[in-house]
Amino acid sequence: METTFEAETNAGGLRKSLLAAAGLPKVWGFTLRDMRRSLNAFWPTELSATAIGLFAMFLSLTIGLLSVLYLFWGAGSSSISGERKEVFPGPKRYPLVGSLFELLKNMHRTYDWLVETMAKADSSWCFLTIPGAKLVVVTDPRDVEHMLKSRFENYPKGPEFHGLLYELLGNGIFNADGEVWRVQRKAASHEFSTKSLKELMLTIFNNKVNGALVALMGRFAEEGTPFDLQDVFQRCTFDTICSIGFGVDPGCLAPELPVVPFANAFDIAQEVHSRRFLQPPVAYKLKRFLGLGSERKLAEAVKEVDSFAYDVIRRRRQEMAGPCPQQHEDLLSRFIAVADRETKSPSAPEPENEGVPSTADRFLRDIILNFVLAGRDTTSVTLTWFFWALTQHRDVEEKILGEVDRVDAAKGGSGAFGFEDLRSMNYLQAVLSETLRLYPAVPSDVKSALSDDILPSGAIVRAGWRIAYFPYAQGRSAVVWGPDALEFKPERWLDSAGNFVQPSPYKFSSFQAGPRICLGKDMAYLQMKVVAASLLRRFKFTVVPGHVVTYRQSLVLTMRYGLQVTVEQRR
Numbered sequence: 001m002e003t004t005f006e007a008e009t010n011a012g013g014l015r016k017s018l019l020a021a022a023g024l025p026k027v028w029g030f031t032l033r034d035m036r037r038s039l040n041a042f043w044p045t046e047l048s049a050t051a052i053g054l055f056a057m058f059l060s061l062t063i064g065l066l067s068v069l070y071l072f073w074g075a076g077s078s079s080i081s082g083e084r085k086e087v088f089p090g091p092k093r094y095p096l097v098g099s100l101f102e103l104l105k106n107m108h109r110t111y112d113w114l115v116e117t118m119a120k121a122d123s124s125w126c127f128l129t130i131p132g133a134k135l136v137v138v139t140d141p142r143d144v145e146h147m148l149k150s151r152f153e154n155y156p157k158g159p160e161f162h163g164l165l166y167e168l169l170g171n172g173i174f175n176a177d178g179e180v181w182r183v184q185r186k187a188a189s190h191e192f193s194t195k196s197l198k199e200l201m202l203t204i205f206n207n208k209v210n211g212a213l214v215a216l217m218g219r220f221a222e223e224g225t226p227f228d229l230q231d232v233f234q235r236c237t238f239d240t241i242c243s244i245g246f247g248v249d250p251g252c253l254a255p256e257l258p259v260v261p262f263a264n265a266f267d268i269a270q271e272v273h274s275r276r277f278l279q280p281p282v283a284y285k286l287k288r289f290l291g292l293g294s295e296r297k298l299a300e301a302v303k304e305v306d307s308f309a310y311d312v313i314r315r316r317r318q319e320m321a322g323p324c325p326q327q328h329e330d331l332l333s334r335f336i337a338v339a340d341r342e343t344k345s346p347s348a349p350e351p352e353n354e355g356v357p358s359t360a361d362r363f364l365r366d367i368i369l370n371f372v373l374a375g376r377d378t379t380s381v382t383l384t385w386f387f388w389a390l391t392q393h394r395d396v397e398e399k400i401l402g403e404v405d406r407v408d409a410a411k412g413g414s415g416a417f418g419f420e421d422l423r424s425m426n427y428l429q430a431v432l433s434e435t436l437r438l439y440p441a442v443p444s445d446v447k448s449a450l451s452d453d454i455l456p457s458g459a460i461v462r463a464g465w466r467i468a469y470f471p472y473a474q475g476r477s478a479v480v481w482g483p484d485a486l487e488f489k490p491e492r493w494l495d496s497a498g499n500f501v502q503p504s505p506y507k508f509s510s511f512q513a514g515p516r517i518c519l520g521k522d523m524a525y526l527q528m529k530v531v532a533a534s535l536l537r538r539f540k541f542t543v544v545p546g547h548v549v550t551y552r553q554s555l556v557l558t559m560r561y562g563l564q565v566t567v568e569q570r571r
């Protein structure tokens with residue numbers, strides 16, 4: 001199901017000799033190995049070894065030229081270099097290339113590298129640059145509140161972010177600013193607070209988990225074979241979010257674990273979009289213009305996604321216009337009226353535009369796909385880190401089981417959990433929150449600054465720079481969470497009576513905060529509680545010995561190698 005672009009070319013030896021011939025065994029602490037890793041990350045794998053060799057030579061010449069310029073004009077002659085020494089904490093920066101090489105060297109562990117960088121500088125924020133972009137990263141809750149709430153209007157996502165995610169997300173809520181965002185936010189906030197949508201969600205979660213998911217786990221337990229729990233959770237959340245969004249269940253959790261074209265295309269599109277964030281913008285724009293490598297794959301994937309989405313929209317409109325329209329509670333039906341009103345577009349394409357989606361349908365497609373993206377991987381990766389954390393802390397697992405059994409007994413052991421049952425699971429809520437503190441599904445989130453600003457911590461931001469709040473580093477900060485910040489300790493979320501205590505969203509920023517706080521937070525806890533309570537009562541999970549657990553560099557904190565586990569029936 002998951003697509004990876006990390007395949008090695010088989011021309012490693014030739015590439016190595018070309019790079020060595022280009023005189024690049026070690027430049028500014030950037031070794032040949034780092035270079036190979038970075039090239040694989042940036043460029044389509046089908047690039048030939050010769051092309052990579054030429055690129056190495058070009059880079060070598062550029063670096064040589066920059067070094068000469070650096071020697072002639074000297075470090076610190078630019079205002080940034082001058083200010084950096086006194087004011088800007090962060091990794092080493094070089095003229096023109098900025099922190100690019102440091103970033104590439106640490107590409108496989110960017111988040112931890114940034115945590116270490118800030119600790120070394122004894123600072124709650126840091127500054128780094130790559131060609132074409134300057135970025136300030138903040139962790140002080142006062143700074144987070146400042147950028148996400150007090151000066152919200154000064155920190156939109158900006159046109160650059162919009163462009164990076166445009167093909168898949170269009171002008172949907174996640175990828176919009178200003179009025180386009182406000183209209184969707186208002187409509188979606190209203191829908192998310194309705195009882196009927198909440199009930200639909202809980203029914204879908206309970207049916208999917210107690211049906212297909214439990215059946216699949218039962219089969220794995222019987223067979224005793226290892227499997228990737230992350231993949232299973234991704235399939236589960238994809239099925240549920242599509243059911244809530246479109247009223248269509250793609251069937252990713254079917255017993256044979258099928259490759260579903262829509263799901264597969266969605267994965268590819270998401271992966272290519274995440275990679276764009278780590279490249280100088282010119283690199284992906286050039287590849288897109290030439291129709292090369294990952295950008296070509298993106299275009300094909302978006303075509304597949306669009307064909308699925310527009311087909312569902314068209315069929316729903318036909319049904320609604322028919323003699324006996326059915327009552328649907330999904331997001332698609334809820335947003336059709338909003339789309340028609342906001343775009344002042346006819347309900348269906350004009351005859352002469354046959355085959356071209358109307359503005360209203362494009363709007364609908366964007367809204368729904370944004371919800372699919374927002375609600376799928378965030379929940380599935382959190383569940384994956386949560387189940388992994390329990391294999392490392394069996395005492396915590398025992399306490400959850402105690403709580404789930406108590407709630408189940410109180411309602412007479414009837415199976416599916418209701419809203420009140422789930423709400424009363426304070427300890428489970430604490431463990432999920434502790435998981436999100438240390439392994440935030442969205443580890444960092446970038447905005448752009450419209451005007452110069454100084455943040456409460458003293459961090460300096462200039463107009464046009466990027467600025468990111470950084471839940472991953474916040475969650476690990478002893479200043480923010482105390483000296484035991486690195487310990488997995490769910491009790492920190494509970495008061496003396498065992499009730500869950502809501503933290504400040506600027507300190508616990510895993511769901512963002514302020515006017516753009518995650519719209520699906522309650523829905524996510526609901527779904528994760530259903531999965532956790534239903535699976536833990538029935539099954540015990542064990543990580544396959546030797547399996548490496550680490551994250552992958554992506555918009556979402558996915559486990560790099562998935563989570564290989566075996567499972568056994570409890571009772």
Ligand code: HEM
Pocket residue numbers: 173174185241370371372374375376378379382436440441442445446509510511512515516517518519520521523524
């Ligand atoms: C553990 C699960 C989740 C986490 C950690 C999470 C986290 C986040 C974060 C950090 C953002 C801000 C992203 C940005 O603006 O760049 C966000 C936005 C959003 N989330 Fe979630 N999310 C989760 C689950 C969900 C679910 C299940 C849904 C519902 C389908 C959802 C819907 C949204 C929407 C619509 C936005 C955009 C809000 C706006 O821009 O106004 N999320 N979420």
